[in-house]
Amino acid sequence: MxxxxxxxxxxxxxxxxxxxxxxxxxxxxxxxxxxxxxxxxxxxxxxxxxxxxxxxxxxxxxxxxxxxxxxxxxxxxxxxxxxxxxxxxxxxxxxxxxxxxxxxxxxxxxxxxxxxxxxxxxxxxxxxxxxxxxxxxxxxxxxxxxxxxxxxxxxxxxxxxxxxxxxxxxxxxxxxxxxxxxxxxxxxxxxxxxxxxxxxxxxxxxxxxxxENGRVPRLAATARALASITHHAGGRAILMSLSPADFAATEATSDDVGGVVNIPLEIGSVGLSVLLTETKPGVTKASFRSKSRPDGTPWLNVSDFASKFGGGGHALAAGARFACAIDEARTRVADAIARDEGLLL
Ligand SMILES: [Mn+2]
CATH class of the missing domain: 3.90.1640.10 (inorganic pyrophosphatase (n-terminal core))
Incomplete structure (x- = not known):
């Protein structure tokens, strides 16, 4: 290559x-x-x-x-x-x-x-x-x-x-x-x-x-994503997920939850937000978002972070795909955050 x-x-x-x-x-x-x-x-x-x-x-x-x-x-x-x-x-x-x-x-x-x-x-x-x-x-x-x-x-x-x-x-x-x-x-x-x-x-x-043209199921799906939040790296990282059951119950599709991954970044102490979605059984997609520190540098370069999972993107917005169900993907991302915790200080 x-x-x-x-x-x-x-x-x-x-x-x-x-x-x-x-x-x-x-x-x-x-x-x-x-x-x-x-x-x-x-x-x-x-x-x-x-x-x-x-x-x-x-x-x-x-x-x-x-x-x-x-x-x-x-x-x-x-x-x-x-x-x-x-x-x-x-x-x-x-x-x-x-x-x-x-x-x-x-x-x-x-x-x-x-x-x-x-x-x-x-x-x-x-x-x-x-x-x-x-x-x-x-x-x-x-x-x-x-x-x-x-x-x-x-x-x-x-x-x-x-x-x-x-x-x-x-x-x-x-x-x-x-x-x-x-x-x-x-x-x-x-x-x-x-x-x-x-x-x-x-x-x-x-x-x-x-x-400003979303569908109603976005609200229920957003509520479920927020309810799934776990805190990592001393609260500086947030993980959320939407399982096939969540999509079924809310009648939402992945199109309906665009931008939901950004919500945790509204909190001052949060520098990394991750949303995992499993829309096809056994295929989990991860969205990674970070934001700028006061000096303009990213809290975490999520393009580099996503590349650990074969993904990529930009410094503040990236994604990856996992060939596994959501629970396993969530564990893998949480483990990687734990290893990279120092980068989020
Ligand atoms: Mn582009």
């Missing part, structure tokens, strides 16, 4: 994109705001340039995320593009083999015709030609630079689509910075936000559509 870093610059990437007549744009399974925003921004721009674009969302897609796309703009859950003449694959917001699993066979078949645009610190050699900028707050921040290199006006809507490229870029920027609260929301992020608001983005409507 080669090191996960840029293998070319964005200008070279733009040249390759310009030459392709047919591309597929993909990202990780269960796309979040940045994955979906990046796919939509790139596909809207390329369609404007006359390129044939297959925009693909894989995995179970949160309905609020799906609603960012217009009818017919993206295809769901597929092993690859319908068009066999696709010349280029553009992978955005991930370089992780496990997150691209539904597209694995097709991507391998594409060989060196895979381009990557990402801001994660870890990944595999899937996109031979890639730009990895870990200083970017969102992948859409890098995609904006690509738009500028392609000479595409972000105020444009996609062809046959009322929604603009700017809106898709903003969604990624806003969601990946916790709506401009995280450490990553620096002056460049606010400058880009300003540019996108100038381009007509309705941030209130987007906030409501994404963050």
């Amino acid at each position: 080669s090191e996960y870093r840029s293998t070319c610059d964005l200008g070279e990437l733009a040249q390759r994109v310009k030459l392709a007549r047919s591309v597929a744009v993909v990202s990780h399974s269960r796309p979040d705001g940045d994955a979906a925003g990046s796919i939509l921004a790139v596909s809207r721009a390329l369609r404007l340039l006359g390129t044939r674009v297959d925009a693909i969302f894989t995995g179970a897609v949160d309905p609020n995320i799906l609603a960012l796309a217009e009818a017919g703009e993206v295809r769901l859950d597929t092993a690859g593009p319908i068009d066999p003449l696709v010349e280029l694959a553009i992978v955005v917001d991930t370089g992780s083999q496990s997150q691209l699993e539904p597209l694995d066979v097709w991507l391998r078949g594409m060989g060196d015709r895979v381009l990557g645009i990402d801001h994660h610190a870890r990944g595999e050699d899937i996109a031979r030609h890639r730009v990895v900028d870990t200083s970017a707050a969102s992948t859409t921040q890098i995609v904006t630079r690509l738009m500028d290199l392609l000479g595409v006006d972000v105020r444009s809507a996609g062809p046959g689509c009322r929604r603009t490229i700017a809106e898709a870029l903003f969604v990624g920027l806003a969601t990946d910075t916790g709506w401009f609260r995280y450490q990553s929301a620096d002056a460049a992020v606010f400058a880009l936000a300003s540019r996108l608001l100038d381009a007509g983005v309705d941030r209130i409507a987007l906030y409501q559509a994404l963050e």
Whole structure:
């Protein structure tokens, strides 16, 4: 496995994109705001340039995320593009083999015709030609630079689509910075936000559509997650879990509990929050969240912490998957916290 870093610059990437007549744009399974925003921004721009674009969302897609796309703009859950003449694959917001699993066979078949645009610190050699900028707050921040290199006006809507490229870029920027609260929301992020608001983005409507549009089962599931809290590392770490029985009893799905992992960080003395969910028997997902100390450094780099379990992400937000039931996963995470307790001081 080669090191996960840029293998070319964005200008070279733009040249390759310009030459392709047919591309597929993909990202990780269960796309979040940045994955979906990046796919939509790139596909809207390329369609404007006359390129044939297959925009693909894989995995179970949160309905609020799906609603960012217009009818017919993206295809769901597929092993690859319908068009066999696709010349280029553009992978955005991930370089992780496990997150691209539904597209694995097709991507391998594409060989060196895979381009990557990402801001994660870890990944595999899937996109031979890639730009990895870990200083970017969102992948859409890098995609904006690509738009500028392609000479595409972000105020444009996609062809046959009322929604603009700017809106898709903003969604990624806003969601990946916790709506401009995280450490990553620096002056460049606010400058880009300003540019996108100038381009007509309705941030209130987007906030409501994404963050104030939950389903009722969220409340009961949140109550169960909070009731499951155990304190670790002298109270500096919190573990929560939602078992298959919890999901069944509350009629909630994993989409309904997005952001619940952040709640314990509202407590001043808590620097690590973990939520474990078992939605498929024998498969447990862990979400890890930390927050900044007053000096700006993370309480705990949860990307490093998640990598102990084969996961990854960002310094303050990361995840991992366990091939075991929730109780065993909970024990493994609690043991790792106990070993790492010193890091949380
Ligand atoms: Mn991202």
